Amino acid sequence: MRRGFLLMMILAACNPEPSRFGFGRAATVREIDSLNISITPDGKGLPVGSGNAALGQVLYTSKCAACHGATGTEVSNNRLVAVFGDTVKAKTIGNYWPYATTVFDYIRRAMPYNSPGSLTNEEVYSLTAFLLWRNGIIDSTKEINAHNLAAVVMPAKTLYINDDRRGGDEIR
Amino acid sequence: MSNKIPRRTWLKAAAVTAVASLVGNTRAEPQDPTKTQGASPGKLGSRSPFEQPEKKPSDISSRTPLQDLYGTITPSDLHFERSHAGVPVIDPEKYELLIHGMVERPMIFRLKDLKRFPAFSRIAFIECSGNFRTGKTTMTPQEICGLTSQSEWTGVMLSTLFREVGVSPKASWFLAEGSDAAVMTRSIPVSKGLEDGMIAYAQNGEAIRPQQGYPARLFLPGWEGNTNVKWIRRIELSDQPFMTREETSKYTETVKDGKIRQFSFDMDARSVITYPSYPQQVEKGWIEIRGIAWSGRGKIDSVEVSTDAGKNWTKAILQEPVLDKAHTYFRHLWRWDGQTTEIMSRAIDDTGYRQPTLQQLINARGTDMGGYHVNPVTAWVLQQDGTVLFKPEKWK
Numbered sequence A: 001m002r003r004g005f006l007l008m009m010i011l012a013a014c015n016p017e018p019s020r021f022g023f024g025r026a027a028t029v030r031e032i033d034s035l036n037i038s039i040t041p042d043g044k045g046l047p048v049g050s051g052n053a054a055l056g057q058v059l060y061t062s063k064c065a066a067c068h069g070a071t072g073t074e075v076s077n078n079r080l081v082a083v084f085g086d087t088v089k090a091k092t093i094g095n096y097w098p099y100a101t102t103v104f105d106y107i108r109r110a111m112p113y114n115s116p117g118s119l120t121n122e123e124v125y126s127l128t129a130f131l132l133w134r135n136g137i138i139d140s141t142k143e144i145n146a147h148n149l150a151a152v153v154m155p156a157k158t159l160y161i162n163d164d165r166r167g168g169d170e171i172r
Numbered sequence B: 001m002s003n004k005i006p007r008r009t010w011l012k013a014a015a016v017t018a019v020a021s022l023v024g025n026t027r028a029e030p031q032d033p034t035k036t037q038g039a040s041p042g043k044l045g046s047r048s049p050f051e052q053p054e055k056k057p058s059d060i061s062s063r064t065p066l067q068d069l070y071g072t073i074t075p076s077d078l079h080f081e082r083s084h085a086g087v088p089v090i091d092p093e094k095y096e097l098l099i100h101g102m103v104e105r106p107m108i109f110r111l112k113d114l115k116r117f118p119a120f121s122r123i124a125f126i127e128c129s130g131n132f133r134t135g136k137t138t139m140t141p142q143e144i145c146g147l148t149s150q151s152e153w154t155g156v157m158l159s160t161l162f163r164e165v166g167v168s169p170k171a172s173w174f175l176a177e178g179s180d181a182a183v184m185t186r187s188i189p190v191s192k193g194l195e196d197g198m199i200a201y202a203q204n205g206e207a208i209r210p211q212q213g214y215p216a217r218l219f220l221p222g223w224e225g226n227t228n229v230k231w232i233r234r235i236e237l238s239d240q241p242f243m244t245r246e247e248t249s250k251y252t253e254t255v256k257d258g259k260i261r262q263f264s265f266d267m268d269a270r271s272v273i274t275y276p277s278y279p280q281q282v283e284k285g286w287i288e289i290r291g292i293a294w295s296g297r298g299k300i301d302s303v304e305v306s307t308d309a310g311k312n313w314t315k316a317i318l319q320e321p322v323l324d325k326a327h328t329y330f331r332h333l334w335r336w337d338g339q340t341t342e343i344m345s346r347a348i349d350d351t352g353y354r355q356p357t358l359q360q361l362i363n364a365r366g367t368d369m370g371g372y373h374v375n376p377v378t379a380w381v382l383q384q385d386g387t388v389l390f391k392p393e394k395w396k
Helices: A004-014 A028-033 A051-062 A101-110 A122-135 A155-159 B007-017 B111-116 B141-145 B158-163 B192-195 B358-365
Strands: A160-164 B062-063 B096-101 B107-110 B120-127 B148-155 B173-178 B185-189 B198-203 B217-219 B232-238 B260-261 B272-273 B283-295 B298-308 B329-334 B341-349 B377-382 B389-391
Touching: A004 A122, A028 B096, A051 A122, A101 A122, A160 B141, B107 B111, B107 B158, B111 B148, B111 B198, B141 B272, B148 B158, B158 B192, B158 B198, B173 B192, B185 B192, B232 B329, B272 B298, B272 B341, B283 B341, B298 B329, B329 B341
Parallel strands: A160 B260, B096 B232
Antiparallel strands: B096 B107, B120 B148, B148 B198, B173 B185, B173 B232, B198 B217, B272 B283, B283 B329, B298 B341, B341 B377, B377 B389
């Protein structure tokens, strides 16, 4: 025990790590803001702007329908629309996604696939509203914005459980 | 393993080794190597033109040819690939990693800054959590579970970077964001970052390959591949997960009673016999059964092999050193009597977890179980004529 302690002391003395190395540089608020596009499920990080399903439908038809189908139900791969509780096997925003904020976040990051990052925040709000409406989650007339998106209740949310596998002699 | 050599490779090799030989319309046979001078030393090594291991690409991934490999290190050009928006080109001079959020000092690190910190190396696997295919008998280990590969990764420990920026004791999660066209993001518990997470910039002794995240990626030993965010540009410390698309719509799995399991990070123990396997041919007599076993939770404790369709099991020899969260080579010497039989392996890790059969997984998760974290025992059928076939089981 004492020998182990001594050895540790010696090793630590040979190779001390400073509490800070001083490498890298401070990030400015501007630099952070230009990169920081994350949104938490409570809505923190949502940009100003708003949109609705009617506007979203027009955008969807011109920018999304080619890959996701005219109404979001026509393709099996990356099908976007199926109302919670119906018999559709495909996992969609309506029957599988637990948070509405994720719809906004993902479209803004990655869609349209052939031109990612090309949409304005207003367009993303409208597309989000359109997809939430098509999935039977909100009313067709609802205006979606930074203040009310996080409050939209996603029906699949109650199905989620945290990983319960723990290793050891059991299969989960 | 095919012995067909692309004509161009062949011609090049032949031209170098035997300048004076007949290289014309007729295909030159290799000459007696003891009678002519060989090729001069070169700037880059190359594979023998007789060896043609290849990855197997689809639109979204490319698989490691496990059946063509020996030992445990995956040659970097055969490391599996999975991306959500292709492989970006990133200038290492312009590369920057921003760490901000619940920290005392938000900071930006260039690649050369990252390389000044203490460099840590470890050998470990990365496996995609969607790594199981089945359906027909003519499937190779590459097709069944080729989304696992192993490298020696070098980089800076996240604990070092977290100390540098002064992570708040209240921060419990961090977001890792890539700079690919999907700007892919995952939320990771800070505890994992502190335990053994790293920002890796090197793979098997050289800069990470673009397909593996050049110039820098997150590396979380033992955790599902997708969490090891490639081309990482930003880390944001937070007190909650962000619930990104990659941890809700994807990389979650349906289990019993319609429940959906989220944040299934650990890769459970698994093994696969890579020899003999489809499409190899074997002969009656001594066969050394070989394969790899691995666990995201720790070390492989043992691998058991059955040569009679699972009735009896024998411990295989594990190749030392057995490393934590690493592919481990196993071998089992066996005398085949030439009768049709089934061979299979199962891994046991140092938590006592035993690799399940597909049926055990279905029993635990239900018939609607999702496609992630499916790690069943893989069986091969040896037929009397020496052909080896995969034994697919019914699932859906």
